Amino acid sequence: MTATPQAAQPTTQTGIDPALWPDIAAVPHKPVRAKVAEVLFARAVGRLPLRVELPTGKVLGAGGPDAPVMVVARPHALWERLGTSGLVGFGEAYMAKDWDTPDLAGLLTVFAGSVATVIPPVLQRFRKIAVLAQPNSERNTSEQSRANIARHYDLSNAMFEQFLDETMTYSSALFEPAAAPGWDQLADAQRRKVDRLLDGVGVGAGTQLLEIGTGWGELSLRAAARGATVTSLTLSSEQKALAEQRIAQAGLSDRVTVELRDYRAQEGTYDAVVSVEMIEAVGYDYWPVYFGTLDRLLKPGGKVGLQAITMPHDRMLASRNTYTWIHKYIFPGGIIPSTESIEHNVAHDTTLTVADRFAMGPDYAETLRLWRERFDANGAAVAELGFDETFHRMWALYLAYSEAGFRADYLNVYQYVLAKG
Numbered sequence: 190m191t192a193t194p195q196a197a198q199p200t201t202q203t204g205i206d207p208a209l210w211p212d213i214a215a216v217p218h219k220p221v222r223a224k225v226a227e228v229l230f231a232r233a234v235g236r237l238p239l240r241v242e243l244p245t246g247k248v249l250g251a252g253g254p255d256a257p258v259m260v261v262a263r264p265h266a267l268w269e270r271l272g273t274s275g276l277v278g279f280g281e282a283y284m285a286k287d288w289d290t291p292d293l294a295g296l297l298t299v300f301a302g303s304v305a306t307v308i309p310p311v312l313q314r315f316r317k318i319a320v321l322a323q324p325n326s327e328r329n330t331s332e333q334s335r336a337n338i339a340r341h342y343d344l345s346n347a348m349f350e351q352f353l354d355e356t357m358t359y360s361s362a363l364f365e366p367a368a369a370p371g372w373d374q375l376a377d378a379q380r381r382k383v384d385r386l387l388d389g390v391g392v393g394a395g396t397q398l399l400e401i402g403t404g405w406g407e408l409s410l411r412a413a414a415r416g417a418t419v420t421s422l423t424l425s426s427e428q429k430a431l432a433e434q435r436i437a438q439a440g441l442s443d444r445v446t447v448e449l450r451d452y453r454a455q456e457g458t459y460d461a462v463v464s465v466e467m468i469e470a471v472g473y474d475y476w477p478v479y480f481g482t483l484d485r486l487l488k489p490g491g492k493v494g495l496q497a498i499t500m501p502h503d504r505m506l507a508s509r510n511t512y513t514w515i516h517k518y519i520f521p522g523g524i525i526p527s528t529e530s531i532e533h534n535v536a537h538d539t540t541l542t543v544a545d546r547f548a549m550g551p552d553y554a555e556t557l558r559l560w561r562e563r564f565d566a567n568g569a570a571v572a573e574l575g576f577d578e579t580f581h582r583m584w585a586l587y588l589a590y591s592e593a594g595f596r597a598d599y600l601n602v603y604q605y606v607l608a609k610g
Contacts (some may be wrong), residue, residue: 190469193341202285205476210579215283215284216265222272223265230271234259239299257296261413263287280590284582293585294561297593300604304504304599315419323512327522329472331451335424337522338470340476342425346405349569352564352588354379357431360466360496361553361602370555372563382496382604383408383465389545389606390461390492392417400487401452402467404430412463413444421447422455452482462487463494466602468531470523476530477538484539484609493541493607495531498553500600502527528603541607550601557592564588 207214234241234250240478241249241259250256261267266287270278282288291294327337353359354376362378363385364370369442370378387408392398394416401407403423409432412419423429436445448455452467462483471479483493505527528546535541564571568581594600 192502195344197445205285205579206577209562209577210284216285217269217273219269219273223268224272227264230268232346237299237303239296239483240421245311246445252299254360254404255369255524257290257292257299259288259290259296261288264293271317272521277512277514277517280518280583280586282488283586284579293589294558294592294596297590298596301590301593301597301599304597322510323516329462329470329475329522331453333522334451334470336460338424339426340521341519343427345574345576346427346431347574348571348576349405351567351574352560355409356380357435358383358407359404361498361549362556363549364552365557370559372559375556375559379407380411380554382549383411385547386463386465386494386496386604387415388413389604390463390494392403392463394469399457399462401455401462401464401483403428403432403447404465406435406447408463409445409447410436410439410441413441417444419445420455420459421445422450422452422456423447424449424451449610453478457480457486458488459486460488460491462491465494465496466498468497469525470520472522473524476526476534480534480538480541483607484541487609489542491609492544493605493609495607496602497531497605498523498525498600498602499528499531500594502529504599505530515587515590518583525600528601531605535607539607541609543605544608545604545606547604548601549604550595553591553602554595557588557595561585561588561592 202214202216205214206368231249237250237252239250239252239257239259241261243249243261243264255505263286266285267282270282270287272278274281308484327333329337340519349357354372356376356379358379361382363382364374364378367374392412392415396412396415396417398411398412398419400419401423403409403421403425405428406421407423413436423432426449429449432447433442436442436447464483468476468479487493505525509524532543534606535543552601570583572578591600595602
């Protein structure tokens with residue numbers, strides 16, 4: 190009896206828990222795709238100012254001796270992952286230690302600066318069949334949004350405390366002009382950011398304020414200290430618990446109410462509405478509903494304060510249905526808008542108008558640098574909380590990847606003031 194040939198089974202990376210990280214522990218086996226990925230990768234990096242060092246001693250890239258270096262330890266695994274799942278595989282290869290670098294943010298900044306051209310135009314037309322599509326199970330419906338949020342924000346308050354400053358603010362700070370702000374400046378820079386947004390929408394004594402996206406409560410605390418009455422909405426039970434604890438410790442529980450509620454379910458009207466870096470978790474299909482809700486909940490004459498990360502409009506359109514490494518491991522269901530998409534939705538789905546738009550992208554690059562350095566420095570404390578080395582590499586990549594986007598001017602962040610009437 191002749192045995193039937195079988196496809197080779199995926200090999201397993203040692204030292205990685207396959208129960209926690211099945212797609213990191215297993216190396217796929219698609220040799221044809223892997224060979225194509227190897228050729229395309231070599232062609233792409235050949236034009237970039239970096240160096241890719243292979244175990245054979247071969248060096249790819251156009252960078253000089255001082256350029257960022259990518260050290261490939263397991264090229265076969267890297268090509269297999271790239272060939273199977275593209276940029277998702279690139280991130281998974283880092284998590285699996287298939288490649289490494291002494292300067293993660295610097296290396297990724299080079300890639301981010303060429304994101305629109307690193308794939309030859311002739312191949313970009315095949316994007317729809319070459320990249321993964323976002324699964325319907327992660328769409329930000331009213332039912333699914335809480336689960337998507339929980340996968341990120343309910344990881345552990347103690348884990349976030351390992352890299353956030355005393356304000357527990359998880360969005361871009363606004364620094365005073367400085368060459369390279371230090372950690373001791375971050376908390377004040379976060380307060381400066383919050384105060385600028387509260388000033389923009391006129392929050393003061395007697396203001397009825399709605400906050401969509403509580404975070405860990407810093408904005409609510411500062412608004413209540415001004416004499417405002419605040420209703421704050423979150424879908425994270427972990428954030429709600431710590432925010433309420435901080436509010437109680439500040440003696441402001443009579444002025445701030447934190448609700449575990451989807452923004453779409455909120456009723457009533459308010460003098461002002463603020464939402465800081467929450468739009469990125471809304472989802473492309475739900476932007477009209479989101480902006481319509483801001484309009485519905487705002488009293489005539491009121492203002493909305495919106496802080497939003499943005500990306501180039503053409504890249505947003507090209508990637509809006511793409512399933513990325515960030516979706517799979519960090520922010521399921523999200524997408525970063527463009528300024529054009531924000532202002533289109535404001536114009537077509539609301540009675541609001543853009544009263545002010547303030548860019549602060551370089552501040553976010555510095556904010557992320559400080560978070561990344563703090564996270565790396567507190568690696569042992571993160572491990573004591575039960576997060577393994579694969580998790581640490583995943584979050585290090587996420588923070589460096591985000592920082593690189595701002596350093597390359599691929600990403601920006603804006604504070605918008607939207608006026609009603």
